[in-house]
Amino acid sequence: MKKLRYIILTLAILPTLLAAKQPNILFIFTDDHAAHAISAYGSKINTTPHMDRLAKEGMLFEKCYVSNAICGPSRAVILTGKYSHLNGFLKNQRQPFDGSQQTFPKLLRKVGYTTAVIGKWHLKSTPTGFDYFDVLIGQGPYYNPPMKTTDEEGKVITEKNTGYTTDIITDKALAWLKNDREKDKPFMLMYQHKAPHRNWQPGPKHLTMFDGVDIPEPETLWDDYKGRTSAAGKQTMTIARHLNDNDLKLNEGPRNLTPEQRKVWEAAYGPKNEAFRKANLQGEALVKWKYQRYIKDYLRCVQSVDDNLGRVLDYLDETGLAKNTIVIYSSDQGWYLGDHGWYDKRWMYEESLVMPLLVRWPGVVKPGSRNSDIVSNLDFAETFLDIAGAKIPKDMQGTSILPLLKGQTPKDWRTHFYYHYYEFPGAHSVARHYGVTNGRHKLIYFYQNNEWELFDLGKDPNELSSVYGNSDYSRIQTDLLAELKRLRVQYKVPEKDPDSVNNTPKPPRKKK
Ligand SMILES: [Ca+2]
Numbered sequence: 001m002k003k004l005r006y007i008i009l010t011l012a013i014l015p016t017l018l019a020a021k022q023p024n025i026l027f028i029f030t031d032d033h034a035a036h037a038i039s040a041y042g043s044k045i046n047t048t049p050h051m052d053r054l055a056k057e058g059m060l061f062e063k064c065y066v067s068n069a070i071c072g073p074s075r076a077v078i079l080t081g082k083y084s085h086l087n088g089f090l091k092n093q094r095q096p097f098d099g100s101q102q103t104f105p106k107l108l109r110k111v112g113y114t115t116a117v118i119g120k121w122h123l124k125s126t127p128t129g130f131d132y133f134d135v136l137i138g139q140g141p142y143y144n145p146p147m148k149t150t151d152e153e154g155k156v157i158t159e160k161n162t163g164y165t166t167d168i169i170t171d172k173a174l175a176w177l178k179n180d181r182e183k184d185k186p187f188m189l190m191y192q193h194k195a196p197h198r199n200w201q202p203g204p205k206h207l208t209m210f211d212g213v214d215i216p217e218p219e220t221l222w223d224d225y226k227g228r229t230s231a232a233g234k235q236t237m238t239i240a241r242h243l244n245d246n247d248l249k250l251n252e253g254p255r256n257l258t259p260e261q262r263k264v265w266e267a268a269y270g271p272k273n274e275a276f277r278k279a280n281l282q283g284e285a286l287v288k289w290k291y292q293r294y295i296k297d298y299l300r301c302v303q304s305v306d307d308n309l310g311r312v313l314d315y316l317d318e319t320g321l322a323k324n325t326i327v328i329y330s331s332d333q334g335w336y337l338g339d340h341g342w343y344d345k346r347w348m349y350e351e352s353l354v355m356p357l358l359v360r361w362p363g364v365v366k367p368g369s370r371n372s373d374i375v376s377n378l379d380f381a382e383t384f385l386d387i388a389g390a391k392i393p394k395d396m397q398g399t400s401i402l403p404l405l406k407g408q409t410p411k412d413w414r415t416h417f418y419y420h421y422y423e424f425p426g427a428h429s430v431a432r433h434y435g436v437t438n439g440r441h442k443l444i445y446f447y448q449n450n451e452w453e454l455f456d457l458g459k460d461p462n463e464l465s466s467v468y469g470n471s472d473y474s475r476i477q478t479d480l481l482a483e484l485k486r487l488r489v490q491y492k493v494p495e496k497d498p499d500s501v502n503n504t505p506k507p508p509r510k511k512k
């Protein structure tokens with residue numbers, strides 16, 4: 001009887017005991033933010049003081065690789081801990097995320113967490129597994145975004161908002177932290193920005209930042225795509241030819257601005273555009289101008305994210321929450337900052353393969369530490385569950401990075417990483433490919449064209465010259481090919497792409 005009473009008592013106080021140990025998880029996630037646009041990662045073109053603060057007080061991961069470098073699929077991998085072919089969200093086009101499947105927020109709720117997602121969702125379906133959601137619809141605009149949430153009865157509603165989206169998402173995240181979360185539980189908040197996704201419309205505070213400044217051009221801005229297979233030359237994501245007037249702010253700007261916002265917008269772009277038209281630039285000079293216009297707008301959007309991150313970090317400090325909150329900063333994939341002459345993502349090349357990953361966890365993660373092990377968005381779900389003390393389901397395919405955060409890399413940590421991109425035909429015409437990398441060498445297979453590339457990142461960090469078939473690399477090539485085959489079996493990749501990949505995309509909407 002005594003024993004039974006003891007068990008009942010233990011069970012009753014178990015949630016409290018767990019809550020005392022379980023840290024809060026603040027997952028800050030942006031869209032298309034390249035690591036090389038963060039000063040802690042060595043950016044040559046901007047400074048991000050609040051992201052740098054996370055690096056200074058936490059751990060910076062040098063090799064966090066995305067498994068499929070595109071928005072929706074990366075998010076689906078994070079929620080499920082499974083590659084795209086198993087979670088069913090293989091490309092951005094058409095299919096909604098199947099929210100009935102196992103996701104880490106659902107599992108965190110089971111171990112006592114209160115969960116929320118605020119900001120970008122981008123998975124078409126209504127979020128499941130959250131106590132609270134307030135999300136952009138589709139891509140969402142940079143200004144005055146309608147957002148999807150629930151009313152007091154739990155009915156899904158769309159609400160209007162006025163202001164700059166990065167600020168609004170932050171206001172909502174802070175409001176949830178301050179007022180709306182269940183405070184007797186640990187929280188997991190996914191605070192997710194639209195920025196700095198295309199078409200890079202800066203907020204009112206940053207519209208003239210970098211005016212009169214020349215941003216350095218990347219080494220490969222004038223890449224001619226020789227030295228690789230036919231794929232690189234066939235894409236449609238060049239700064240020289242594929243940016244439109246909307247991207248370049250040569251039109252009226254966002255259509256849904258308030259009169260006040262329009263005034264501020266026009267005061268910023270009006271004079272700059274007038275000067276541009278008078279200059280009548282051609283050829284190389286025009287490409288250089290486009291690069292400056294593009295990169296400055298991109299960096300202005302990043303700056304707003306960094307400013308708002310500062311607001312959130314201040315709030316954690318002021319309330320003392322910082323002590324027991326693990327703060328993670330990441331983005332759904334990397335991005336081309338004019339590298340190879342491009343904007344956009346999708347490729348297995350370094351600039352889009354690498355995700356930024358910064359983790360601050362007072363008392364656990366050594367401040368100012370760097371990690372060069374191969375980690376991935378495939379590991380995020382497992383890591384969050386591990387941090388919370390929850391069991392990691394066997395069908396998840398990644399590995400918790402908790403030991404790495406503690407500075408102890410397991411001896412059997414992965415040495416190779418598998419990548420797979422599916423969206424072709426599709427936006428920007430990047431051929432389907434899969435590949436493997438060990439962090440130093442990379443083998444890529446464009447399987448629809450039966451073309452291979454092999455890169456030696458030590459000698460050719462910009463991946464300009466494939467050494468596939470070069471006898472000096474025959475051993476490495478053989479080893480990587482064996483790893484590729486092994487990983488495809490391990491991760492249960494089907495021989496043929498799933499049917500949903502082959503559905504013909506909808507034709508683009510015609511302009512009126
Ligand atoms: Ca993205």
